[in-house]
Amino acid sequence: MNRSRLEWADFAWAPITGCMRECTACVPRKRAFCASIDVRHHITDPRCKGDKDARLFELEEPFSSGRNIIALPFGFFPTRHRYRDDNPGLIKVSRRFLVGHMGDIFGEWVPDKWIEEVFESCARYPYHRYMFITKTPWRYEALWRAGKLPVSSNYWYGTVLENSQDTAFNAHGVNSFALIEPVSGSFANPAGHTQLRNVSWVVLSAESGRAAINEKMQAVWAKEIVEIAAANGTPVFVRNNLRDQWLPGAPQEYPAELLRENANTSDEYRAYHYGRCPICGQESPTREMLALMVRVGRTAPRRLWYVHRPCLEHHAQIWGGADTLDAIIEEMTARQKA
Template identity: 30%
Template sequence: MDNTRIDWADMTWNPVTGCRHGCNYCYAARTAGRFAGYLSQGVKVSNDPRKEEIVQEVKLPNCEREGIVVLDKPLKTMTAAGNVVNAPYPFGFTPTFHRYRLGDPVKKQRPRNIFVCSMADLFGTWVPTKWIVEVMDACMAAPQHNYLFLTKNPRRYTELDEMALLPRRNNFWYGTTTTEAGQSYFISEHHKTFTSVEPMTGPLFPEAGGILVDWVIVGAETGLRKNKAVPERAWVKDLLDACREEGVPLFMKRNLTDVWGENLVQELPTMLGRR
C-alpha cells in the first residue's frame, strides 16, 4: 500500500494491476511501462506493455487464462541504484493478480480512504470474478477503512450485485469514470456511488432526474501527452451548478487549477471526511 498524491484518497492499494481499455490518456499505463520488468535468475527481464510481441515472449507464471497472471509471491526487480526490491509491475500493464497483497489493509489500523486498484480496472470484463471476490473479502476483513473503487465498466457492478457479490456497506464506494455527456454510470439505492469525470473532455449535463450519485469528482488530464484534453471552465461551472442544485458534493482535483483558479471546490461526503 502506498501514500498517494491523489487528492481525494489517503492511500492506494493495488492487489490487481493492469488494464485492457486502451485509453490514450491513461497515466497508469505509462507508469506501469516505466517500471515493467523483473529479475529472472539474476537477469533483468524488461517488457513494454504497449508491445504485444514483447509481452508474449515473457513466460507468464500461473496463467489462469490467456493473457492474465496470478502471483502468490512477489517477483523481484533491481532499481537504478542496484537495490533489489519487489517488482511493482513485473509484466507491465498485463492484468496481474498480486494475491500476496491481500493482507495489506488489515495491517493499517488507522482508518484511511483507500483507492482500490488505482493501477487497474478491477471490474473490467477480463477480470475473473474470483479475483474480485478475494479483493472484497480482504476489504471486509479490515472494516476500519473506506474503500473507493473506480471502473469504466459499470455494468459489472450490476452483474455482481445480482449475484450478491457486491457488498452493500457504507464504507464501500463504487465509482464510474466518465468523461463527457451520454456515458453510463452506476447508480444504486443500496450502495454508495460516485462518478469521476476525469479527464473532462466535454460538457457533462445530468440525465433527467438530476445528479443520481452521492459524489462527483472532476479533473483535467494529467501528464504531458501531446494534444491532451483541457476542459473548459464553462463545463466545470455547469457541473458545479448541477451538483449545487441537487445537494451533491463536488471535488475539483488540483489539476483543474489552470482552468478554475486557486479557489478550488473540494468537497468530500461526510462519511469520507479525512480520517
C-alpha cells in the same frame, strides 16, 4: 501500497493491476511498461501463475530480480497480486483507500474470483473506506444483482465519465460516485443532469499527463458541473490539477461517510479499535489500554483482554502482586461472563 497522489484518497492499493484497453492517454500503462523491464522474459518465469493464454497472471509473492522487487513484472497485462491482500491492515487508523488505481479491476476480462477475493480482504479491515473506480459499471450491476457486491457504508463505487452520454452506476442502498476525467463536454443537458443527480459524490479532474487535452477543456463545462452538483445538494471534489488553473476556490467536499472525523466513530471502527475492560465494564480505544497476554509453554502469547491501567493497578494493590495473577484472571473471567 503507497500514499495516494490523488488528493481525494489517502492511500492507493493495487491488489489487481492491468487493463486490456488501449487508451492512448493512460498514464498507469506508460508507468507499467517503464517498470516491467522485460515482460516476455518474466512470463516464462515459473513464479508466473494463472492463464497465460488469456494473459491473466497471478502472483503469490513479490516478484524479485536479484535485490530488486519488480512491482509490475507483466507490464499492464491483468495481474492478481495476492501478497498485497493484507496491505490495508498495515494502517491501524481509518483511511480512504483508492482500490485498483493501476488498472480496471472491474474490467470484463477480470474473473469474478479475483474481485471476490479483494472484497474478502476489505472485509477483514472494515474500519477503512474503500473507493473503487471503473469504466465498466455493468460489472457493479451484475455483482449487485448476484448479491456479491458489498453494500456497507464504507464501500464506494465510482464510474469514470467523460461526457453526459456515459452512464454512472446507481443502485438502491449502494454508495456511488462519478469521477469525471477529463471533462470533454457539457453536462448542462437532461442526460447530464440525470447522471449527476443519481450519484452521491462527484470528483472532477483534468486528465493527468495530457496537456493537449487539458488546454481544450472549457472552464464553463467544469463550472456547470459544480453548479449542477450544488443545486442537487451533491458534494463535489475538484482536483488541484483543475482547480489551480481554471477554478480557483472550487470546493473539495466529501460525503459525510467519507469524512475522517466520522469514520472513527463508525461501528466498524469501534469493533476493531475499542476494547471493553472486564473489571469496570467501560469501553475505550485499545491504544489507551493495557493488553493482558498469557503464554503457555513455548506457544505464542495469547491476548486475554484489554484492561484499563488504573483498574489493573488497583487490583494489584488489593491482591498483593504477581502471585495472585490467577485470582485476577479468574475474577475478570467471571465478570466478563456475567
